[in-house]
Amino acid sequence: MEGVPPCPVVDRVRQVAARHPADPAVVGGGERITYRDLLRQTDQWQSRCADLCLAPGTVVAVLAGGDPAWPAAFLGARAAGLVPLLVDEQQPADRVTDVLDTARPSAVLRPETGEAEPTGEPDPRVLPAGAGYLVFSSGSQGTPKGIVGRAAGLLAFIDWEIAALGLGPGTRVAMLTSPSFDVVYRDLLLPLCSGGELHIAAPAVRATPAAVLPWLAGNGIEVLHAVPSLSARWLAAAPPTTPAPDALRHTVFAGEPLYGRHVRAWRAAAPKSKVANLYGPSETTLAKFHYDVPGDCGPGLQPVGHPLPGAVLGLEPADTGADAGADRSDSPAGGPAGVQRVVVTTPDGSLGYLPDTCGPDDRARLTCTGGTTEFRTQDRGVLDEAGRLVVLGRLDSLVKRRGVFVDIASVEAAAAGLPAVRSACCVQLPSSGDLVLVVEGPDPAVAAALRRPLHAVLGAAMPDRVVALAAMPLLPGGKADRRGLRELLDPEEAGDDRRAS
Template sequence: MARTLYQWFADSAARFGDEPALEVGGDALTYAELDACAARLASAIARACGGPPRRVALYASRDVLAYAGYLAVQRLGAAAVPLNPAMPDARNRAVAEAARPDIVVAGTGGPVPSGLCAPVLRVDPVLRADPVLLDPVPHGSGDASGGPGPVAADPDDLAYVLFTSGSTGVPKGVPLRHRGVDAYLSHVIPRYELGPGCRVSQTFDLTFDLSVFDMFAAWGSGAALVVPRGYDLLKPVSFVARERLTHWFSVPSVISMATRLRRLTPGSMPSLRWSLFCGEPLTLRQAEAWRRAAPAAVLENLYGPTEMTISCTQYRLPEDPAAWPATPNGTVPIGLPYPGVEHVVLDGDGEPAEEGELCLRGPQRFPGYTDPRDNEGRFAGDPGLSPDPAIGAGPAVPPELWYRTGDRVAWRDGVLVHLGRLDQQVKISGHRVELGEVEAVLRGLPGVEEAVVLALPGEDGEPELRAACTGSCLDGVTLAKGVAEVLPGYMVPRTVTSLERLPLNANGKIDRRAVATALTG
C-alpha cells in the first residue's frame, strides 16, 4: 500500500521520536517535537478554515514554520502550495490565483502580499505564539476543529502543487500525487542508505521540487534535516564541514561558486558519504572538483522534470576518475531511469530513435497541469481527457500517455546523455547548432570555468551566437579564436563576454534570460 507524505514522516516519528529531525536557525527539534509542532499548527489551520482544507499556501522559508507548516498541511490531508517570500509579490499573487488555496499560512516577521485570494493565518516563525487569522474566513464560522489527529489521505490525493514558468508568462501548476512521491521515496531512501545518524542538507527553496527529497527522504528514514543560513549557501564547504553533513544535494552551480571562492580544497568535506546533483547539467569538470573535496563520497548525477516527481534517472560516477565517461558536451550522463519509470526516445517523426526527445511515464508521472490548456502538446498521443476535480480545473491525463520532457538526449555506451533542451538546438545560416557543444568547447579553453551560449537576434533579425564566460584572465577575441580552431565558422560566437559570475535564478540554476540581458545591454 502506497504511503502518503505524512505517513512517511509519522512512521519515523513513531520509531525515532528522540532522534534529531530538524536543525534550522539555531533551533533543533526531535521527531517528537516536530510532530507536536505540526499537530498544533494543523489544528489552528483547521479551526481557521472551519474544517480540514483542500489546499494550503505556505508563505515561509527556512524557519521552523516552513517545515512544521509543510507537515501540518500533510497531516490535514491537504495539498501544500509553497510561496517564496523572496519572489516578487506579483509572482506570489499569480501563483495564489492559479492555486486557489483555502488559506495562506505566513510568519509574523514581515509583510504578506495583498490580494492572495485567501485568508492569511499569521504564525510566529518558531510557533511560540498563538496563530492569528488576519482575513475573514470565507466559509464556516472558523470555530470548527479538524481535531488533533491526522486526516487520512488517499495515495491518489494531491501531496503538493508547484508552479513552473509558463511560456505565456502565467505560472504553470504542476500537481503531484502521494502515490508518485511514495514510489520515489521507496527507491531513493535505500539507495542512499538514509537513516538515523544521517545528516541531510536542505539547499532548495520549498518552491523547488527537489526540496521534497531534502525533507521527506530525511524524514521518511529517521535522518536529520539540516538547513543552511543564507550565507551558508555562499560557502557550502564550510557548511558541510561545520554541520558534519553526510548527504549533500544541490544544483551544480554551487560547485562553480565554491570554485570561484577557492573553497574546494582537497579533502575539505570528509564527512560526506553521498553527493547528489540535479536541476541542470553537471559538467565533468565540476564533478572532478567536487570529488577532490569529498573523496569519500559517492557522486551521482540525477535528472528529472518537476512533472516526473523530483528526479527519475540516475548515473553514478565510477570510483576511479580514469573510468569516467567522455561525452560530446562534457557533461556527466543522466544515466538510466528509476525502476518503474518507463522511457522512450523519439525522433522528430515520433519514432523511437537513438537520439531525440526523452518521453516518460509511470507512477511518478504527474496527472496533468492544473490549467488544461497547458497540457496541449506536452503528451505523446491523443490525451482523450476527462474531468478530474482532484487537480483543480484540469483533467487527468491517461497514464498510458508519455510526458514529453522537451529535453534532447542520446544513448551513449548504454546510458542517456543530456544534450540540452529542444529549443537549444538552433539553426545558424541553415546549419543545425547544438548550443551545448559550443559551451563544451569554451569550457575546455584555458581559464574558462563556466560558459553559456545563446542564439540572439542580430542586426538583420537573424539569430547569431553570443557567449558569456566566467574565469580568470579571459579575453573575448582569444576565446572566439579558440572556438574557431575546433568548430566550423557558423558555430563560433560573434561575441564572447567575460562576466564575474553567471546570474542565477531563485532555484540556483543559471538564469539564461538574465544572461541574455547582460549580453545585449
C-alpha cells in the first residue's frame, strides 16, 4: 500500500509462504490453514483495514482466542500500517474493558466473522512511527502498563530463537499462551517465520490443566513455551494413562523463577525434551537472556544465563525498601545494602510506555534514545561463578516486617523446594504488615505441617501464616495474581468480608 512502511514480520512470513505454499501454517479449531491460504487471508484483512482509511500507527483491537483465523488478522493489520492490540476474549470482562478504554482503538477486527468494525472512538490513539504492536503488562504488581513494541524487535528475537533451537520447516509449535500478553508472539512467530506449524490450543484446553499433556502428545508438539508453575499444574492434573509427549524436543521456560525441581519433574514427563530458561521484561521485547539447563542441574533457582546478541547487562546498586504493611512496586530508599538492580540495554527493545498508563518514575526507568532501549528493571540480580545472571527476585520483594527486612522471594524459594508444593506466593497484608505464604498442592488441612521444614530453612524470615489453596489464583498470562491474593487474604484490602479458607 502506498505510503505505508513495510512490516519486517509480514515480509518474513511472505517469504516463507512463497517457499512452502502448500504446507500447513496454522492448525486449530479443526482447521489446517496452509501458507498459501494464510497469505490470502492476510491480504483480505489488509484490504479490510485499508477500507477503514485510518492513519498509519492507529491502534486496532484484534479479538483473539482459539480460532485459527486471528493470526492472519494480526498480519493484515500490520501490512496496512496499523498497530494491533491482541485481546483475549477469555479474559475477565473488566480487564478487557479497561484495556480497550485505555488503548482507544479505532476499530475492532473480528476474525471469526471477518468483520472490521469502527469503534466510534472520539479520540483514537495513534502511535509513533516504528510502533509494531501494543501490549499491556500483566498487572501482577499493580495497574497494567501499556507498552509500545516494535515489529523489528520481535523479529530479532525470533531469528535468534530459530537459530538457537535449530528449527526448520514443519516444526510443530504450541500456542498455550493468552493472546493478550506479549509472550504469545514467541508462539505465533516462531513457526510462521521458519516454515513451521502453529498449533493453537482451544480455550478449553488452556483452561483445563488435565487436558494439556494429552493435547501436546496428540498434536505431536515439538516446541513449547511455558511458565514453570503452570507446567507443575499440568503434571499434577495429568491422568495416569496420559501418553508422554515424545515428540517434544524443546521446552522453553520463562515468566517466573525456574527451580531444579521443576526441571526434573518436567524431564520425567518429557524425557526427550531439552530445557531452556529465558528472561526479559516486556519492555525489552520477549527475552534478552538465555540459559540451556543441563541434565545435572541443581535443585534450586536456575540462572537465566547470558545476554542475547546485542543486549547488554548492567548491575547497579539499588536502594530498596518497603513501608510495613505494604507490598510496593516502587523502590523507596532505606533498604539493605548490596542490592543490585538489573539493567538491560538493547537495540531491539520497545519504544516505551503509553504515557497515561504509568507514573514519572516508570518513565524515568524506561528510555529509548537513538533506537536503543534502556530499562532499569525492578528485578534483583547477581552473577554466579560462571558469569551467568541469576534473578533473585524483585526489588519490592524486600519488605519490612516489624522493623526487619524479609526477602519474600527467598520465602517462596524455600516453599518451592518442598515436595508437596507445586507453586508458592508470599504477600504482605496492607492492614497488618503480616506475611502470608500461599502454597498450591498440599491439602489445606495439613498446611500447618509445612511450618516446621520451612522454619528450619527460613528462621526469623518465617511467614506469619501458611495458607494452602487447591489452585493458586493466576493472571491470564500464568503468573500468580498477587493483588488478588492480598484481597482474598485481607478483607480490608478487598473492601469486603471475604476470608481465606
